[in-house]
Amino acid sequence: MRILRASSYRRMPWKNGGGETTEIAVSPEGAGLDDFAWRISMARVEGDGPFSTFSGVDRTLSILEGEGLRLEIAGRPAVTLDRDAQPFAFPADEKTGSTLLGAAVTDLNVMTRRTSHAHTVRRLEVAGQTDIASRADIVILFCHRDSASLSADGLTEELGPLDTAILKGPAEIRLRADMAASLFLVEIRNRPARN
Secondary structure (H helix, E strand, O other): OEEOOOOOOOOOOOOOOEEEEEEEEOOOOOOOOOOOEEEEEEEEOOOOOOOOOOOOEEEEEEEEEEEOOEEEEOOOOOOOEOOOOOOOOEEEOOEEEEEOOOOOOOEEEEEEEEOEEEEEEEEEEEEEEEEEEOOOOOEEEEEOOOOEEEEEEEEEEEOOOOOOEEOOOOOEEEEEEEEEEEEEEEEEEEOOOOO
């Protein structure tokens, strides 16, 4: 189990130069925006405009802070996302624009290169104890609000707001929170290589 503290995250410009992203984790380590296998980041969206395009990548977006935004993805009906919405998956290589519903938002982005990986993202509300059994190759828990303790493989770690835990799967995980904590569970699976 690897714990990443919010204070250690790397800030960098958006691929399209329209803002700033906070990189939580990337694989392989040190990969750039054009050669990652998977990437998790936060971004602050302060105005309407286009999303960065990532060829061959699937993306899931979740709203962490702010009223929300409306996504317009080429050839699809518009989608409205707010803090209560389920994480929304869409191809990162399709032209996408966004319109804020109010003030700036902070979002959570999970991206995987579709030739090598696939992912799912779930929002978890934990009050008391929650057990998770994941069959994924990589299991990531991002603590959004409040704090939670995480136990796996005989180890227990505390996750504070915006901290992240990365585990090799499959994994049996126990989460505990004295007060209601909000987390995101990211499960990444390796895709078999094609001949």
